[in-house]
Amino acid sequence: MHIPDGFLDFKTVSGTNLFSFLTLIYSIKRILKKLTPERVPLLGIFCALIFLIQAISFPVPYGTSVHLSGIFLISLILGPFSSFFLSFFTLLISAIILGHGGILTIGANSFNLSFIGGIFCFYLYKFLEKILQKIKYFLIFFVSFLSIVLGSIFCTFFLSISGKILFSKAILPMLFSHIVGGIVEGIFTCSIIKFFEKVKPEILKIEKI
Amino acid sequence: MHIDLLLSLIIFSHGVDFEFFENAKGIRFFYEDGTPLSFAEYKIYSPRNEIFSEGELDKLGRVLFLPCEPGKWKIEVDDGMGHGIIKEFEIKDIQNIIFLKTSYPLYLKILTGLGIIFGFTGIVFYIIGRKYAHT
Numbered sequence: 001m002h003i004p005d006g007f008l009d010f011k012t013v014s015g016t017n018l019f020s021f022l023t024l025i026y027s028i029k030r031i032l033k034k035l036t037p038e039r040v041p042l043l044g045i046f047c048a049l050i051f052l053i054q055a056i057s058f059p060v061p062y063g064t065s066v067h068l069s070g071i072f073l074i075s076l077i078l079g080p081f082s083s084f085f086l087s088f089f090t091l092l093i094s095a096i097i098l099g100h101g102g103i104l105t106i107g108a109n110s111f112n113l114s115f116i117g118g119i120f121c122f123y124l125y126k127f128l129e130k131i132l133q134k135i136k137y138f139l140i141f142f143v144s145f146l147s148i149v150l151g152s153i154f155c156t157f158f159l160s161i162s163g164k165i166l167f168s169k170a171i172l173p174m175l176f177s178h179i180v181g182g183i184v185e186g187i188f189t190c191s192i193i194k195f196f197e198k199v200k201p202e203i204l205k206i207e208k209i
Numbered sequence: 210m211h212i213d214l215l216l217s218l219i220i221f222s223h224g225v226d227f228e229f230f231e232n233a234k235g236i237r238f239f240y241e242d243g244t245p246l247s248f249a250e251y252k253i254y255s256p257r258n259e260i261f262s263e264g265e266l267d268k269l270g271r272v273l274f275l276p277c278e279p280g281k282w283k284i285e286v287d288d289g290m291g292h293g294i295i296k297e298f299e300i301k302d303i304q305n306i307i308f309l310k311t312s313y314p315l316y317l318k319i320l321t322g323l324g325i326i327f328g329f330t331g332i333v334f335y336i337i338g339r340k341y342a343h344t
Binding site: 035036037040041043044045047048051052055089090093094097098 | 315318319321322323325326327329330331333334337338341
């Protein structure tokens with residue numbers, strides 16, 4: 001889902017960058033309003049966690065590789081806008097240091113990963129949580145899974161409207177590889193939340209920004 | 210050249226890396242008058258008779274490939290206009306292949322990224338801490 005530079009056309013790059021930069025500015029404003037010295041190290045540690053797990057890819061069938069995202073997990077712990085900001089920052093560093101994704105395509109990549117995983121999935125989870133309170137872990141698993149699969153659908157969509165691939169041809173291999181990634185992501189998110197509930201439950205009670 | 214390679218790394222997607230190799234086997238195809246078979250289609254078969262490589266020759270009618278086992282290899286070339294050739298050839302030695310790694314190892318890149326993140330966190334922590342100390 002890290003689209004490299006040169007893979008998207010001008011209209012897609014400008015549209016996604018505009019959307020992502022406006023969301024970034026709003027996120028920074030929201031974070032700065034309530035930023036305390038105690039919250040800063042947490043932001044740093046979770047930013048490092050996203051960077052680390054996104055840097056390590058694992059092979060899946062169809063001859064490709066996927067990686068975990070961890071963005072929905074961070075939004076559950078720190079909140080949707082903190083998650084968006086950290087993910088955007090991580091994408092920038094990944095593009096410069098690791099060569100994962102591009103600089104100009106950061107808008108599209110942050111839409112696929114940060115907006116879908118961090119903001120959309122957080123509010124979707126909050127909505128579903130009100131209706132289905134009894135199956136909390138299944139919901140976390142399902143929304144984590146969805147954050148990866150939806151991101152991959154949008155990634156295919158952006159590439160197809162830029163004329164790089166045919167949506168109808170590319171969507172199946174893309175979905176197949178990311179369904180595997182989504183299942184692993186779901187298990188990972190549930191495990192970390194369960195771990196924090198047992199070992200350090202107060203971390204889950206931090207104000208969600 | 211090293212700077213070019215470093216910059217070109219940035220355009221790649223996740224999990225895609227590369228290394229140059231030397232000692233590849235090269236074959237050039239040309240018509241009897243010396244004109245190269247530019248962009249003609251080719252298929253290379255391994256000694257097990259499986260397709261090992263396929264694609265188009267370059268502008269000068271050449272193809273480079275790196276055999277993975279010794280034995281009798283076969284190449285088919287077809288220019289799409291009724292001209293072509295099927296040629297068998299023997300590969301005896303595949304030992305002297307040199308790979309030239311061009312990028313830093315992943316762990317070094319990850320450490321650099323983590324260093325930047327924690328450094329940036331430290332700066333923000335210092336600024337916010339000072340602001341809170343004054344208020």
